[in-house]
Amino acid sequence: MIVTVRFLGLLANWAGISQAAVPLPPGSRFVDLLAEIGRRWAHNMPAQMWDSERQAFIKPVTAAVEPGGALAPQTPLSDGQTITVFLSAAGG
Amino acid sequence: MQGYHGKFLKVDLSAGTLGEIPLAESDLRAYIGGATLAAALIYGQVRAGMDPLAPESPLVFATGPLTGSSIPMVSRYAVCGISPQTGYWGEATSGGSFPFRLKGAGYDGLLITGRAESPVYLHIDRGSAELRDAGRLWGRDIYETQRLLKDESLGEKPSIACIMNDRGRAAGRCGLGALMGSKNLKAVAASGGSKTETADRDTVKALAQEAQAVIKGHLVSLALKEYGTLFYMDMAMALGDAPARYFSRSVFPADKLSGQALRQAYTVENYSCLGCPIGCGREVKHFRQDIPRVDGPEYETVGALGPLCLNYDLESIVEANHLCNAYGMDTISTGVSIAYAMHLAGQGALPSDPELGELTWGDGRAIVKLVRMIAERRGLGRLLGEGALAMAQALGRDPDEAAQVKGLEMPMHDARAFHGMAVSYATGPRGACHLKGDYYNVDMGVAVAEFDIRPGMRFGSQNKGESAAKYQGLKDLYDALTICKFSPLGVTQLVKIVNAITGWEMTPADLLAAGLRSLNLKRAINNKLGLTRRDDRLPRVCLRALEEGSTAGREPAMETMLQDYYQFMGWDWETGRPGRARLLELGLGHVAEDLYQQ
Numbered sequence: 001m002i003v004t005v006r007f008l009g010l011l012a013n014w015a016g017i018s019q020a021a022v023p024l025p026p027g028s029r030f031v032d033l034l035a036e037i038g039r040r041w042a043h044n045m046p047a048q049m050w051d052s053e054r055q056a057f058i059k060p061v062t063a064a065v066e067p068g069g070a071l072a073p074q075t076p077l078s079d080g081q082t083i084t085v086f087l088s089a090a091g092g
Numbered sequence: 093m094q095g096y097h098g099k100f101l102k103v104d105l106s107a108g109t110l111g112e113i114p115l116a117e118s119d120l121r122a123y124i125g126g127a128t129l130a131a132a133l134i135y136g137q138v139r140a141g142m143d144p145l146a147p148e149s150p151l152v153f154a155t156g157p158l159t160g161s162s163i164p165m166v167s168r169y170a171v172c173g174i175s176p177q178t179g180y181w182g183e184a185t186s187g188g189s190f191p192f193r194l195k196g197a198g199y200d201g202l203l204i205t206g207r208a209e210s211p212v213y214l215h216i217d218r219g220s221a222e223l224r225d226a227g228r229l230w231g232r233d234i235y236e237t238q239r240l241l242k243d244e245s246l247g248e249k250p251s252i253a254c255i256m257n258d259r260g261r262a263a264g265r266c267g268l269g270a271l272m273g274s275k276n277l278k279a280v281a282a283s284g285g286s287k288t289e290t291a292d293r294d295t296v297k298a299l300a301q302e303a304q305a306v307i308k309g310h311l312v313s314l315a316l317k318e319y320g321t322l323f324y325m326d327m328a329m330a331l332g333d334a335p336a337r338y339f340s341r342s343v344f345p346a347d348k349l350s351g352q353a354l355r356q357a358y359t360v361e362n363y364s365c366l367g368c369p370i371g372c373g374r375e376v377k378h379f380r381q382d383i384p385r386v387d388g389p390e391y392e393t394v395g396a397l398g399p400l401c402l403n404y405d406l407e408s409i410v411e412a413n414h415l416c417n418a419y420g421m422d423t424i425s426t427g428v429s430i431a432y433a434m435h436l437a438g439q440g441a442l443p444s445d446p447e448l449g450e451l452t453w454g455d456g457r458a459i460v461k462l463v464r465m466i467a468e469r470r471g472l473g474r475l476l477g478e479g480a481l482a483m484a485q486a487l488g489r490d491p492d493e494a495a496q497v498k499g500l501e502m503p504m505h506d507a508r509a510f511h512g513m514a515v516s517y518a519t520g521p522r523g524a525c526h527l528k529g530d531y532y533n534v535d536m537g538v539a540v541a542e543f544d545i546r547p548g549m550r551f552g553s554q555n556k557g558e559s560a561a562k563y564q565g566l567k568d569l570y571d572a573l574t575i576c577k578f579s580p581l582g583v584t585q586l587v588k589i590v591n592a593i594t595g596w597e598m599t600p601a602d603l604l605a606a607g608l609r610s611l612n613l614k615r616a617i618n619n620k621l622g623l624t625r626r627d628d629r630l631p632r633v634c635l636r637a638l639e640e641g642s643t644a645g646r647e648p649a650m651e652t653m654l655q656d657y658y659q660f661m662g663w664d665w666e667t668g669r670p671g672r673a674r675l676l677e678l679g680l681g682h683v684a685e686d687l688y689q690q
Contacts, residue, residue: 008326008327008330009315009319009323009324009326009327009350009351009352010314010315010318010319010323013318013352046311046314048309048311049311070331070550084330086326086327086330087311087315087327088536088537089311089312089315089324089327089533089536089537090324090327090328090333090505090530090532090533090536091312091315091316091321091323091324091372091391091578
């Protein structure tokens with residue numbers, strides 16, 4: 001399946017891209033997408049964001065929303081879905 | 093005494109006299125400094141029915157024990173008094189180099205009462221203070237006043253007036269600029285290098301280095317350094333946290349108003365408070381020939397003058413922001429008042445004003461014009477300058493339509509996006525305040541293990557009252573210590589810093605108790621001024637579920653969270669007062685005696 005990932009804010013800067021189509025194996029969950037994002041783009045991001053041993057983002061780094069709210073790590077994804085990803089941080 | 097000078101400067105503007113107030117170490121341990129110490133100092137002067145603009149109404153400037161030290165992100169001060177905008181406890185904080193200079197002048201703070209016969213300013217230098225004629229400064233804007241005062245070494249103001257320092261840094265909320273103006277006090281000029289003693293210099297030095305490393309490596313610091321607080325705009329929209337169209341929408345083209353958009357449109361540089369390694373402040377350079385430099389805009393400002401008014405014209409937002417700075421006006425309250433006026437205009441309920449003409453959503457030029465009209469108290473501007481609640485009352489509208497709590501306008505973090513914000517807004521010591529506490533950060537992943545505060549579901553309401561109360565206490569403590577809310581230092585680090593500077597032996601539990609003591613003391617002041625549980629509520633306009641965006645259909649369970657909050661705080665559900673037992677437990681026996689004799 002293929003999901004569309006939208007990067008917001010600094011994550012877009014660091015990834016060097018605002019949107020990308022990401023192929024994933026059928027049955028993938030949100031946590032699998034995060035791992036794939038890390039594998040593709042973490043090398044452009046600050047070292048403190050990505051745990052290369054665990055192949056996972058270091059919390060609190062990313063979150064994603066779809067209509068209705070944030071995605072939990074184990075949320076199953078579906079083909080054609082658009083997911084917005086950003087730093088899990090607020091200010092102002 | 094370590095970490096403090098041990099004295100406040102007492103200024104009676106009516107008599108034109110200056111004196112000193114000695115501070116007891118036991119009081120400093122209990123109230124720490126900043127806004128909390130200010131509350132303790134004025135508690136006895138607060139009377140039911142008090143007019144905030146009466147000469148006897150006190151105005152306090154206060155630093156904290158960390159101010160002036162080498163610890164980063166502590167050059168801040170608090171301004172406090174009875175808010176002319178709300179009639180309740182008012183406080184605002186700001187950073188820059190002024191707080192270092194204020195403490196360097198030889199005092200921990202200033203307690204000002206009375207009203208000068210003619211405009212004056214207060215000059216303090218190395219423990220020596222005098223009142224000087226400010227006739228030539230009166231009526232001049234913030235920037236010109238500061239320039240003129242530096243070379244040497246407005247009476248009636250809208251209720252949403254603030255106090256400015258270091259060019260465009262604002263102690264913005266609660267209308268304390270109106271209180272200062274009512275005293276005919278135009279400015280405070282402070283200088284000097286007076287240092288306080290430090291209990292353990294070597295440890296403070298090591299802790300300062302450790303703090304620098306933590307701050308510089310923190311991801312939020314990186315984001316703030318890159319785009320300032322505007323880094324959050326597009327994320328806020330995605331989360332439904334940035335209100336639009338006067339709290340009735342949450343979806344808008346955020347990319348037009350993001351930190352990236354500001355940088356693409358203008359030359360933007362960072363501004364740092366003294367001793368801060370982040371530099372979250374923005375300065376727009378070469379904005380226009382007549383406005384070569386603008387301080388800001390911040391996220392809150394862009395939110396209030398932007399999507400809340402359906403305005404996506406960055407130029408008008410930057411200009412309106414500059415005018416608010418120059419006139420000294422709270423950008424949040426200004427934006428909410430203007431958005432409310434647009435809402436009323438859409439319903440045909442806004443009185444006509446020939447100078448303004450027709451007011452429609454998204455009209456950036458009208459927003460700029462209205463900011464001038466508010467500042468100069470012209471036409472409809474006079475009404476808008478009193479804030480949303482006063483507008484609703486004056487126009488005979490349903491108060492539930494006014495986006496405020498206790499008279500203070502709602503900030504740009506929508507309680508429907510993070511339900512813990514609803515109870516924080518409802519109970520905050522100064523009304524709708526996004527800083528006490530900023531619970532959105534908790535549900536975005538910030539845990540405080542020492543106080544057992546853990547992230548939860550942002551739309552959840554169960555057990556959130558207790559957690560919100562503790563987080564509010566922590567953030568109230570920040571304003572006692574006068575440390576920046578963007579500091580990522582943990583409670584354990586803060587305890588070490590406080591102990592190394594003061595020589596005390598505090599624990600994390602002591603700090604939590606100090607935060608809760610602070611909340612209860614301010615609450616008691618508000619109770620004396622007439623506040624009850626009925627005031628701990630959000631207006632319907634800010635609670636009603638939206639039909640769009642990521643918060644569609646979500647409404648915070650206010651009652652559940654409020655009951656949980658009251659239970660944890662030990663507040664009386666009928667009266668809204670802190671319970672006698674809780675006051676005694678927190679060492680506030682004199683407050684218990686005062687509240688329960690009535």
